[in-house]
Amino acid sequence: MANMAQAIRMALHYAEEKLGVTDIFGEDVGAPLGGVFTCTQGLKTTWNSPLDERGIIGAAMGIAMGGGRPVAEIQFCDYVYNTIDLLKLAGNTCWSSNGDWNLPMVVRTPVGSGIRGSIYHSHSFDATMTHIPGWKVVMPSTPLDAYGLLISACKEQNPVMFLEPKALLRVKGEERIPGEPDDDRALSKLIDAPLGDRSQWVPQWPQLEEYAVPIGKGKLVREGTQVTVVSYGRTLPLCARAAATLADEGLSVEVIDLRSLWPYDWEMIKSSVQKTGRVLFVNEDTEVTNFGEHLMRRTVEELFYSLLAAPRLVAGKFVPGIGLADTLEMASVPQQNDITTALRTLANEQP
Amino acid sequence: MSRPRLIKESSAPLPLDRELLVRIHDLMVKTRTLEERLIQMYKQGHGYFWIGGPGEEAFNVPLGLLMKKGQGPEYDYLHAHYRQSGTLLALGEEPIGALRQMKNTATDPYSGGRNFAGHFSLRKYNVAPVSSPIEVQYAIAPGTAMVQKRLGGDGITIVTGGDAGTAEGDFASCLVWSSRPANPLPILIIVTNNKWGISTSGDGQHGETRVSDRGKAFNIQSKTINGNDPVEAYQELKAAMEYVRKERKPFLLEAMVSRLYGHSSASGANYVADEVDCLKTFEARLEQEGVLTRQQMDDLRNRYTEEMAAAARTARDEPLPAPETIWKHIFAEDK
Ligand SMILES: Cc1ncc(C[n+]2csc(CCOP(=O)(O)OP(=O)(O)O)c2C)c(N)n1
Numbered sequence: 001m002a003n004m005a006q007a008i009r010m011a012l013h014y015a016e017e018k019l020g021v022t023d024i025f026g027e028d029v030g031a032p033l034g035g036v037f038t039c040t041q042g043l044k045t046t047w048n049s050p051l052d053e054r055g056i057i058g059a060a061m062g063i064a065m066g067g068g069r070p071v072a073e074i075q076f077c078d079y080v081y082n083t084i085d086l087l088k089l090a091g092n093t094c095w096s097s098n099g100d101w102n103l104p105m106v107v108r109t110p111v112g113s114g115i116r117g118s119i120y121h122s123h124s125f126d127a128t129m130t131h132i133p134g135w136k137v138v139m140p141s142t143p144l145d146a147y148g149l150l151i152s153a154c155k156e157q158n159p160v161m162f163l164e165p166k167a168l169l170r171v172k173g174e175e176r177i178p179g180e181p182d183d184d185r186a187l188s189k190l191i192d193a194p195l196g197d198r199s200q201w202v203p204q205w206p207q208l209e210e211y212a213v214p215i216g217k218g219k220l221v222r223e224g225t226q227v228t229v230v231s232y233g234r235t236l237p238l239c240a241r242a243a244a245t246l247a248d249e250g251l252s253v254e255v256i257d258l259r260s261l262w263p264y265d266w267e268m269i270k271s272s273v274q275k276t277g278r279v280l281f282v283n284e285d286t287e288v289t290n291f292g293e294h295l296m297r298r299t300v301e302e303l304f305y306s307l308l309a310a311p312r313l314v315a316g317k318f319v320p321g322i323g324l325a326d327t328l329e330m331a332s333v334p335q336q337n338d339i340t341t342a343l344r345t346l347a348n349e350q351p
Numbered sequence: 352m353s354r355p356r357l358i359k360e361s362s363a364p365l366p367l368d369r370e371l372l373v374r375i376h377d378l379m380v381k382t383r384t385l386e387e388r389l390i391q392m393y394k395q396g397h398g399y400f401w402i403g404g405p406g407e408e409a410f411n412v413p414l415g416l417l418m419k420k421g422q423g424p425e426y427d428y429l430h431a432h433y434r435q436s437g438t439l440l441a442l443g444e445e446p447i448g449a450l451r452q453m454k455n456t457a458t459d460p461y462s463g464g465r466n467f468a469g470h471f472s473l474r475k476y477n478v479a480p481v482s483s484p485i486e487v488q489y490a491i492a493p494g495t496a497m498v499q500k501r502l503g504g505d506g507i508t509i510v511t512g513g514d515a516g517t518a519e520g521d522f523a524s525c526l527v528w529s530s531r532p533a534n535p536l537p538i539l540i541i542v543t544n545n546k547w548g549i550s551t552s553g554d555g556q557h558g559e560t561r562v563s564d565r566g567k568a569f570n571i572q573s574k575t576i577n578g579n580d581p582v583e584a585y586q587e588l589k590a591a592m593e594y595v596r597k598e599r600k601p602f603l604l605e606a607m608v609s610r611l612y613g614h615s616s617a618s619g620a621n622y623v624a625d626e627v628d629c630l631k632t633f634e635a636r637l638e639q640e641g642v643l644t645r646q647q648m649d650d651l652r653n654r655y656t657e658e659m660a661a662a663a664r665t666a667r668d669e670p671l672p673a674p675e676t677i678w679k680h681i682f683a684e685d686k
Contacts, residue, residue, distance in 0.1 A: 022498075023497075050524075050527050050528060050531070052524050052527060052528070054490050054520060054521060054524055055490055055493070055524040055527065055528050057490070058487065058489075058490025058491040058492075058493070058494065058521065058524065059490070059491075059493050059494040059497065059528060060494065061491045061494055062430075062491040062492055062493055062494015062495045062496070062497070062498075062508075063494040063495070063497060063498055064494070065428070065479055065491070065494065065495055066424045066428065066494060066495035066497070066498030066499065067423060067424055067498060068494075068497075068498045070494075085484050085487065086487060086490065086491075089482055089484070089487055092482075093480055094680050094681070094682065094683050095465065095679075095680045095681055096462055096465050096466050096470075096472070096480055096482070097461070097462060097472040097474070097480045097680075098459075098461075098462055098463030098465065098679075098680055099463075099679065099680035099683065100472055100473070100474045100480075101472065101474050101479070101480060102683030133681060134681055134682070136682075157682070157683040157684070158682045158683055
């Protein structure tokens with residue numbers, strides 16, 4: 001099965017062939033590299049931009065205004081911070097022009113820990129991005145969802161922030177992308193650029209089919225009855241594994257992959273919490289003013305009388321960076337054990 | 352009145368057709384009376400903030416007249432500054448739109464009561480929304496120019512902003528993105544230099560002899576002109592636009608202009624007598640050359656002043672946007 005980087009590449013190929021994407025660009029996005037995470041290898045509308053994040057976001061806005069359909073990349077989300085006012089502007093252009101202008105543009109950026117990226121290649125961006133109205137914000141946790149969400153993003157009339165969990169970019173999926181060959185090695189031969197000289201290389205794209213994951217719809221990853229866990233991105237597979245472990249202990253955990261952070265699938269969260277009465281939110285952004293805090297607030301305000309225990313948040317520590325040493329990274333962002341323990345505690349909590 | 356130093360010797364005959372001179376003058380007066388009405392509305396409490404372009408009419412009006420007006424990349428894009436009412440009126444906008452924006456009425460055609468005065472936005476003429484953060488338009492403009500370059504044709508992108516704002520990285524972004532040898536862009540990069548930030552003088556802000564000199568490092572053709580002379584502005588803009596249209600390469604134009612009512616209402620919005628008044632200077636010349644009489648020009652001004660007052664009364668009585676409309680247009684519906 002394809003990994004997430006391959007899935008993104010295939011979605012972009014589909015989008016430039018079928019959905020009118022005109023420009024896939026950013027630092028090192030075009031030939032010869034095809035992106036530092038290889039997500040843009042072999043695509044036909046890619047180009048390398050100057051090393052200028054503000055220029056990249058600005059150009060994407062201008063291309064969208066001019067009638068193009070850009071997919072811009074910020075090499076690491078840690079470097080998107082100097083474009084915050086442009087992101088705000090992209091988000092308010094439709095509103096401030098009273099609906100006259102809209103910006104069909106996608107920005108992709110890798111987020112989070114998991115590659116031992118140290119202080120400036122490990123940051124999360126979900127809390128900051130969900131603070132900017134006018135954008136749709138998505139973060140897949142599987143290759144198939146990455147494919148489907150990116151296709152939806154490329155059909156949007158509005159700016160979409162596509163967050164790519166770095167730690168999952170190389171993880172193979174368990175589901176097939178519609179059209180990808182059965183054999184992983186065959187897929188790699190078709191679409192992975194060779195090492196060394198690639199000047200003569202052209203990819204051979206499989207016959208891909210459209211598969212759109214609607215923005216705003218979560219995924220029920222595992223049904224359960226006693227406690228709900230809501231997550232997305234890198235921590236989602238950890239939550240799923242925790243649920244499997246706890247099932248052996250006789251605990252039934254429902255796992256929701258939010259997939260879209262804005263708009264998000266409140267109906268799915270709500271019906272699950274009404275069923276289980278206990279909910280844990282998990283992400284790895286720093287815990288102060290965290291997106292999970294918003295979800296907790298809404299849970300308390302709207303679902304208080306369905307709750308059997310206080311909702312909880314497992315998130316990254318509120319420290320200025322993620323240190324390079326293994327021990328430091330592990331201590332800074334949620335790990336498997338943190339989630340399993342939190343779920344067990346929550347499930348067993350009695351008033 | 353101080354003697355205008357930058358204007359060419361007034362003995363030189365006016366090199367534009369009489370009809371065009373009269374049209375430029377008409378629009379300059381219309382713009383000036385509009386701005387004066389906006390300031391008055393602000394001072395009477397019919398608006399929260401004023402910022403606009405009195406002092407820049409001689410440059411902004413020719414710019415609007417010369418733009419290839421329409422929607423989409425075949426036409427010119429304007430990534431505008433907040434002092435460009437003259438350009439908008441020259442494009443054919445009715446002044447009441449600006450008055451409605453000042454009064455934040457639901458009828459405000461540029462933002463529906465959501466944005467400041469002078470923050471125009473007009474998709475039908477490719478006027479990108481003006482937004483308050485200084486210079487962001489310079490980062491956005493290369494995008495429309497890229498689309499135009501790829502399309503072919505002669506549509507160009509025009510971006511304007513102030514001199515103090517050139518200290519922002521976005522100005523450098525614009526120079527970099529517009530002049531990459533592998534992909535030069537059809538973009539007219541304009542800086543209107545009034546020698547001030549808000550209260551920080553140019554001397555305290557930037558050290559280049561001419562802002563246009565910054566183009567040299569990027570091999571961008573550039574020029575500094577007297578933006579207080581509508582004739583020079585018209586001719587230089589025309590030449591620069593023709594270059595960009597034809598060569599599909601960037602041009603950096605610095606226009607020296609005045610800031611006749613200070614920075615904005617934040618600095619009082621009072622007439623600053625020691626700045627060159629482009630309208631007065633132009634009128635003296637028109638009179639001297641026998642293009643228009645003093646009487647004709649006074650009549651025109653009186654007529655526009657009355658028209659603006661009437662339009663302001665209309666705008667004043669119009670309703671504000673309904674509170675629940677805050678939820679409208681957060682996202683575009685599928686078109
Ligand atoms: C990014 C940003 N910083 C600060 C301000 C506040 N501000 C508004 S106008 C202005 C001065 C702009 O001067 P200049 O660029 O020369 O343009 P001018 O107003 O003189 O035409 C400042 C500092 C702002 N609007 N945006």
